[in-house]
């Protein structure tokens with residue numbers, strides 16, 4: 001989730017109590033989003049409690065969150081907080097795919113239609129002496145351990161290749 005404005009710009013006051021799980025959740029969310037907020041414990045702050053009762057028709061409904069424009073959200077969900085604070089709560093794309101950065105390679109290094117590099121069982125590409133390893137390689141498992149292993153294998157294959165030329 002990304003903020004539209006600068007970190008620490010907002011002034012938010014959260015009225016709640018230490019035992020209130022929704023208060024903890026709201027505070028955690030604000031903290032994660034780097035939103036500066038003031039915490040008022042209504043169990044120890046009489047003025048805070050009075051405000052909560054005033055805006056909730058006499059009820060002690062918490063968390064009650066007051067924003068710098070004096071607007072108020074009572075028991076807001078994280079999504080409601082995000083909307084109020086101008087946070088982007090939704091992904092820009094419905095799907096994020098893996099796309100290898102292989103356009104810079106010469107055309108002679110064969111790739112599939114998605115750009116993944118084709119290799120032989122010894123990790124050699126279509127160009128003799130050029131090897132590929134890791135996520136950019138067609139058929140790789142897209143795991144860190146395999147990428148490292150393929151790198152080591154490719155290095156050994158390079159050595160074998162150099163012996164042969």
Ligand SMILES: Cc1cc2nc3c(=O)[nH]c(=O)nc-3n(C[C@H](O)[C@H](O)[C@H](O)COP(=O)(O)OP(=O)(O)OC[C@H]3O[C@@H](n4cnc5c(N)ncnc54)[C@H](O)[C@@H]3O)c2cc1C
Nearest residue numbers: 101102104133134135136137141142143144145146147148
């Ligand atoms: C969110 C996420 C979570 C993952 N979690 C796990 C996990 O829990 N366990 C696991 O095993 N794997 C996990 N993976 C997969 C793992 O990160 C990859 O399999 C691994 O990093 C692949 O290593 P690589 O060296 O092939 O590629 P990369 O790690 O992508 O390294 C490629 C490097 O090349 C650089 N580069 C790109 N183009 C150029 C260029 N033109 N010139 C110079 N440099 C360039 C890039 O900046 C990058 O540093 C995760 C991946 C993601 C995205």
